[in-house]
Amino acid sequence: MKVSEYDAFGPWAYEIDEDHPLPPLFVPCVEHQESYRMLFKLPRDIERRKATPDMDLYDYVVGADDSGIRVWSRREKAVDTVYLPFREICGVRLYQRLLKGVCTLCGREGTVTLPYNTVSADTFWKLLDLVRRSWPRESACPAGLVRDEGVKEEQVDIWLYNQLRDLRDRGVDFSLDAYQPYHSAYPAGRRLPWTKQEEFAGTLYLHNGRELLLLRSGKPEKKGEQKYSAEFTAIPWASLEGVSLTRSKEYAGTLMAEFRLPENTLVTEVEPSNGGAVRFLETLAENWPAHL
Structure with missing residues (x-):
């Protein structure tokens, strides 16, 4: 009516x-x-x-x-x-x-x-x-990616695990490459007793032949928002202009992964002790220039 x-x-x-x-x-x-x-x-x-x-x-x-x-x-x-x-x-x-x-x-x-x-x-x-x-149908995935063999879906925190399940139910094809759990770090040079740690979202790194996929517990607009937030990002391999993994100048003990697009740069945070995620991102950064 x-x-x-x-x-x-x-x-x-x-x-x-x-x-x-x-x-x-x-x-x-x-x-x-x-x-x-x-x-x-x-x-x-x-x-x-x-x-x-x-x-x-x-x-x-x-x-x-x-x-x-x-x-x-x-x-x-x-x-x-x-x-x-x-x-x-x-x-x-x-x-x-x-x-x-x-x-x-x-x-x-x-x-x-x-x-x-x-x-x-x-x-x-x-x-x-x-x-x-609408993105190119042919596989454009770079060679040489090294996924973290130790990552198991059942070990992912329940909030991200449910997002994985929902993504699969929606028919999105993906391989699970690496996982960075929710973590926090102090701003560099400001380790004072009253300084609060910065909170970073948990991230699942995924891919298929056509796309790099990021599934996060949400990049917060305010501190503490990760618990009830979710973020899905899809980037066609054909549009990715480069990947880098460097030590953060703003947060002690944190690595920053940057995914460069023509007019945007997407950033995720990784703990140096997370060897599986670090190696996956390193091989992505190493292999990508040869792929362009």
């Missing part, structure tokens, strides 16, 4: 159809709706009780066609537009903590960030599937 936009408003991302049409503000901007393989709208982040029928209730409309993704965003009473061709998307990430979700699309000339409520997580997994299916 069709209901008004105001009556249907809530935290959900609705796919555009007869029951959930385009928001009025976006109607003049979105042409040829039938050409999109996926077209949905994202609501404003306001409480339902504060919404009124005369308000523009949606901040974004997202459309994916055969060649890329277009995002229309509300700016007061105007609409901005950005387009990312699939061939220029060099990485995707979903971050979730409780009801807060953030989708990041890394392009060759910039990054698009879409906030959402995690009640609509399936919509964003569907979007990521479209992006990932």
Whole structure:
């Protein structure tokens, strides 16, 4: 049964159809709706009780066609537009903590960030599937990767283990290469009694023939957020421009792995004592320049 936009408003991302049409503000901007393989709208982040029928209730409309993704965003009473061709998307990430979700699309000339409520997580997994299916189909995995043979799925902490299970249930192909558990370290040069340690997310390093995958207990926006957060990142091998593993200048006893994309650098943290993860990242860094 069709209901008004105001009556249907809530935290959900609705796919555009007869029951959930385009928001009025976006109607003049979105042409040829039938050409999109996926077209949905994202609501404003306001409480339902504060919404009124005369308000523009949606901040974004997202459309994916055969060649890329277009995002229309509300700016007061105007609409901005950005387009990312699939061939220029060099990485995707979903971050979730409780009801807060953030989708990041890394392009060759910039990054698009879409906030959402995690009640609509399936919509964003569907979007990521479209992006990932557009990447080169042939295997581009570098030779010489040395996985940590000592890593067993059942030894991974339960939060990350559940993410692994969910990833597999979604049909994502991967091999488990290394595991860095949640850990902490002091800021370098500040080992004072009242200095708190910095917390670092747990990380699973995964890959398949087409992608490097990172599964984390969440890169926290605030300290202590790892416990209820999750982060999935996929990078096509064809877009990875280099990998390095160096000692952190900011945190004592911590190694920083950097994954360089055309316009972004992704970072994970590793303990030097974690020999299996260190060796995997070292071989990735050693072999990658020869692969480029």
